[in-house]
Amino acid sequence: MKWLTSLMLLPLLGAVLVATLPKAKELLAKQLAFGTTLVVAVAGIAMATQFQRDNVDLQFAESHSWIPTFGINYAVGIDGIALVLILLSVLLAPIVVLAGWNEAVGGRWSVKGFYVLILILETMMIGVFAASDVFLFYVFFEAMLIPVYFLIGGYGTGARAAAAVKFLLYSLFGGLLMLASIIAIYVISGEQGGHTFDINALSQLRLSSTTENLLFLGFFIAFAIKAPLWPFHTWLPDAADSATPGTSVLLLGVLDKVGTFGMIRYCLTLFPHASKTFTPVIIVLAVISIIYGAFLAIGQKDFKRLIAFTSISHFGFITLGIFAMTSQGHSGATLYMFNHGFSTAALFLVAGWMASRRGSSKIADFGGLQRITPIMAWAFFFAGMSSLALPGLSSFVSEFLVLVGTYTRYPVAAVISAFGIVLAALYILLPIQRALHGPTTDGNESLTDLNLREKIAIAPVLAVILVLGFYPAPLLNVINPAAAHSIAKAGFSDPLSAIDSKGATK
């Protein structure tokens, strides 16, 4: 059975159905969209059960000739890392739809338009992680900007147009740099026996070090913008600020992961030596992102921007883990992508509900919510705890793995980044204190607590965060082989512990 293709077609089908609905049937559109995403989620889980975890080559692989003139195939196939990210996408989608049930209402455009875009986006999210043909990956990578662009600009708030443009141009710029690299690697593959875009074939190319470095940069900058890494991050706060909560969840939760995923899947695989060469620089950037993002998060006065900056800090951790080139770092980073998806989703959804009730996302406008809307307050608190990586919650495992994995090769970087732990406490607890604690401030007395739909939407997210905190094995078992494989392909191996290496030298 062609799992991946069907997984991609399902949402597309849903999109078509929703599109054909009459404008007036808003509720039906919502239900249809929700149903579709739910089906996709189930299908995704079903696929995961078929995944052979110890098999390191791409699974569920399909390949059909697409543009033979350029040796381009529609080729998909996933390893553990991709699987985890696809799961993330398909699991978050229904939650986003359910949580943002009324997001599209009163937007500039029709309700159904919102869900059509969401469903198209889901297809592309799956595709971008599933692609095993560089060209196909690029097509998804660029094409998925468009629905997001319209989701931000069409349904967002505030300076949505500016934010949407900023997002699109930033990403396009990176994407075009990547295109240059892709063209180059395509031509080189032609010179070395047959044009191809097959990721495995391309990883065999012989490149001169200068070429490799330049091509690497082309890819990396695109991914660094997407991820986003300091100093390419400034589009994110604006986008998150003006997008609807649901869109932000998909944006920060899934889309940005394409950047970090690309670093693992493409930068390391295609350009191992260049990756080695640039590692120091990237490590520095990652550490800066961690600390810088944390400090800016502390300085924010608006929930949405605050969450955006915490994500920048977290993406710093992910990048750090990737380029630490240790199995702990890699597995940690991948797990981090998944966990960050969920904790950010929780934060953003709850913050979104708070904002929609209060009519403002300024932290200062809230106060004493714990007394008025205890459940909402609790949900936010829980999400916050997972964002500051409290042991027992999922993000702790990944964050700690990243730090340990980094320490074994780059102690200094790990130590500096560890200060992120303290800063995290500040950027989470400050808003909690201001908004949830203290006396109830004016305008908050009449806020209503979460309704059943919202509870149902948030419950699974929090559950996943908690369960994976104590029992991450299901994911780690899938990730570990893939992570180890990608490190091996990049030509690295875990550093021995001081004692063992002493023993080895003896």
Next chain:
Amino acid sequence: MTVFVAPSLSYSLLAPILIVLGGAVITVVFEAFLSKAIRPVAQLSVTLGTLVLALVQVWRIRHESSLTAAMGSVAIDGPAILLQATVLILAVLGVFLIADNEHFTVVAATLPGSEEERASIQSGEKLTEVYPLTLFAVAGMMLFPIATDLITLFVALEVLSLPLYLMAGLSRRRRLMSQEAALKYFLLGAFSSAFFLFGAAFLYGYSGSVSLAGIYDAISGGTGNNVFLMIGIVFLSVGLLFKVGAVPFHAWTPDVYQGAPTPITAFMAAATKVAAFGAILRIFYTSFSNAYWDWRPILTVIAIITMVFGSVVAISQRDIKRMLAYSSIAHAGFLLAGVIALNKAGLDASIFYLFAYGVATLGAFAVVTLVRDSAGEVTDLNRWAGLGKRSPFVATIFATLLLAFAGIPLTSGFIGKFSIFSAAYESGNKLIVVVGVLSSAIAAYFYVRVIVLMFFTDPADDGTSVIIPSILTRATIISTFAITIFLGVFPAPFLNFISSTATFIR
């Protein structure tokens, strides 16, 4: 006395051009003898019939290839067939737009704002001279890319230009501008063709032959005065580059595009580029190919300047037609990259690009004809605000075409850009690729800006409205949209056809 040997013309191969010319003559006769009442219909049907017939004939001779047609003054080969077909298809689509007499003054001779003018408009008569002019122009455009000697080239150049000069001046509204456009186009066109001719003279002087083959032999032989060759190449290029609107020979483009009646702009922007680039490709690929090292640098410089200039200046445009003009300048730069590539891939890419770009351009201008207020077309960008709300369908199509110009994946523009840049890279012109990629990043900005205006800005209530298009116009718009998407998603068959057919014969 010698016996008379009839020249072997091989009519079947010339048939497409002959048909068009014949049609042109018929339309002229109609102009003279048919009653005003039935003229429009008759002219339109004859014109379309002619074009379709010619297209069929082109299809029938698609596998032919000969150098001897018309005593060797034209070459019938793959590129010739493809380019002629392209010109014809664009012409058909263009005529669909031209058929909307709304745009044309009734009697071009009447003074703007004069009594006669008003009377003529009241009379409800329609201007029909435009059809013969169109057909002659088409004939010239079909001859230009297949001509293989300097005489034919020059004649073709004039045959395609002269009607366009006139057509540019036929607008019903803003006639002063329209006439000014005609004047500028004419003076500069004549000026540049003088350069062309002068260059031709020196090429003849260099090689002692007027046929491209002869010039090729002379260059290969290396005999002859190189100064002549240089002067010849440069001046000939000036003439050709003027037609494609390459910087610094571009200055006419924005003014003429803006002043001319929009259907004419559409037709000329699309078809002239095809013809001119067809000629450029033939001349530089067959005749000058061995002088590569002489002309490559100047074309490279021109290409780079053109890409950057077009993209950068387009940003600050406030008039949609001018903006599209600058965008066409930028695209001329991209196409030059294909010329410089000087390899099979470059040829194929250029032909694909020409077709894709021509179609998209026609579509874009077709949409422009729809946006009007009481005083006719509205080309002021700011007044396009909120078009997406007024008529989402048209706006969506326009947005798609813009995205195609911007080269976003899943549109024809992306495939074109990719193929042309990879060809350029393959030939070692890395610089062009990098500059091209960067300038298309800049270009993206102004395309996106229009989308923002249409979708994310609220409409100002200033009487701007989107008229219900006539069937023909609708046909143009929808077919261009369909082709743009189709070529983006399934370019394979088309690319195969091109690469299997397109080879110059010398």
Next chain:
Amino acid sequence: MTSNSLVYLIALPLFGSAVLLLAGRRSDRWGHILATVLSGSAFVVGLVQFAQMLGRSNDQRAVTQKLFSWISVGTFKVDASLMLDQLSICFVLLITGVGTLIHIYSIAYMSHDLDRRRFFAYLNLFIAAMLLLVLGDSYLNLYVGWEGVGLASYLLIGFWNQKPAYATAAKKAFVANRVGDLGLSLAIMISFATMGTVSFAGVKEQAGHASTGALTAIGIMLLIAATGKSAQFPLQAWLGDAMAGPTPVSALIHAATMVTAGVYLITRSNFIFDAAPTAQLLVAIIGAITLLFGAIIGTAKDDIKKALAASTMSQIGYMVLGAGLGPAGYAFAIMHLLTHGFFKAGMFLGAGSVMHGMDDEVNMRRYGGLRKFMPITFATFGLGYLAIIGVPPFAGFYSKDKIIEVAFNAGGIKGITLGGAALLGAAITAFYMTRVVILTFAGSKRWDDKAHPHESPALMWLPMVLLAVGSVTSGIIFTHGNSLQNWLAPVVATSPAHEGELLKPAVVSILALVLVLAGVGLAIMKYLRKPVPSEAPTDVSIFTRIARRDLLQDDFNEAVFMRPGQKLTEVLVATDELLVDGAVRGVAHITQSTGRTLGMTQTGFVRSYAMWILLGAIGLLATIWVVTL
């Protein structure tokens, strides 16, 4: 030895908190009962384990239970597994025992609070986390409990977080603890990088092969962790504010159990500190500093809870000092920890009972002569008082004296300084504790007539009584035949504390007693003989003022960390806006203006266009000329 029932120790209270939190208001009626019962049954499980342990030979006593493989990536393998040995059983019993008593006490104490159910949920959560802390068999498992108790303490300090000050106190505690946690996580990283393992057993085994440098680094990191959790210098500032929490919390978390986690950590890591003398010395020094620091602060506080908090700080200083003295001191550190658990918890509950009777008045200058009104509270508090100032035969006498003695015997200048500090601390302790007792129970009444002091209900005084018993007897039990020392021997290498000794035990005890009496006397002179103003006098020496301001700890933190931090944040926010984003916007702007400028070439004059063409042609000629030269 493995056991299957260890997990219940944690599971029972954890289950309790889960039920209470999820059930919400529905469980208001029975929630507190359930919580108390579960905590009590955890205590029973502990007792059973203890009994079984007693039944086994000394080296067979440790039991483990592997639950599941928690994290396993490459060589980094951590199981979620528990270990109960002689050291942790002490804590288990202390936590569950004292914990249960405080549950019972809270039923009455919190009876008027609408959110009592939530309070008990947090209490159970704390018990579970604290048990995980002491039962975890690796540093990482410990870390989970370590932050878990931090979370519980945050929630409980901020239980009344509608008061902004309380919310701030809670945040302060959490952040200070996080600084400590940073140390702990770094310690874990280093130990994995050097020894390839993070389990206690593994590290203990590998510690021998590791370089002293690495071990010292680990030790210092662990010390930082301890200072955070146990409110040791320089991270002690949060403890005073932590008194914002309900008094039972102060008794359980900020006196008896959580704050002593640091001592547990250091003792547990004895194999590291014994191999890293520098780190060990630092531990001792920190302890000595803190015990004086706390004592001095204690003398200046009028808020009864803050005074007790200061004394807690100081007493933990003693424990850390003991732990820092190595094999000689570990046992006594733990012993003092346990006895302190009894008497300090008791005194806090007493304080709570007093507040209960004085409608939540905490200022001791508004008390006075309360012994008549709340005799039981007075009695229990009094016994605790005698225990803490170290009057024989009360518990504190044994544990504290031992530490002072070992300190002196540490040898050389080190011994004299540490011992001297400890001795001095004892004197000050005597002074400020006497002050507390006098201000509260003796002297004339200073409260206004609105207050109606009365004895607390049985549910409250019963736990106090039990703890009082503990604070009387525990010392004797632990020291009788060095029972505790021998008990802990397999875990912490203990050495008889009597070689190369500087002072005979007897001498130390007498010295200590004399100083204690001096302190008591001074307090009596100062507060019993003279009338006590019900407003704190303002015309006091600079020293008093500094002491009242916690020896300027907060001012220091603000000046050195907070304000620069805030400044830095502001600067970075501005930088992001102006420079980072500004650069991008700048590029966009430049492109735009360039476009406008180049657009100027479009003059509209056909002649200028022709000029362009002409120049272009000439330019091309020039280029090609140059190229072909």
Next chain:
Amino acid sequence: MNAANYLYVSALLFSIGAIGVVVRRNAIVVFMCIELMLNASNLAFVTFARINGNLDGQVIAFFTMVVAACEVVVGLAIIVTIYRSRRSASVDDASLLKR
């Protein structure tokens, strides 16, 4: 006499024409300058025909004249229309389209 001189003359004529186009305002004159350039090309053609010893150049010259004639037809038409509507044949007046 040297054939090159003819070329020099033609180049000279061409330059005069080109410069004329740039400097003169009257549309008619500008157009005449263009014609001058065309004729310069013609001269070059004929010269080269002479040099190369074949007739192609001269043939082209005739073609050029015809084409030039056509251009005159079209051009004058346009210029006249402009003149009628503007009452001026100055190319500088026709500058509505800019920027």
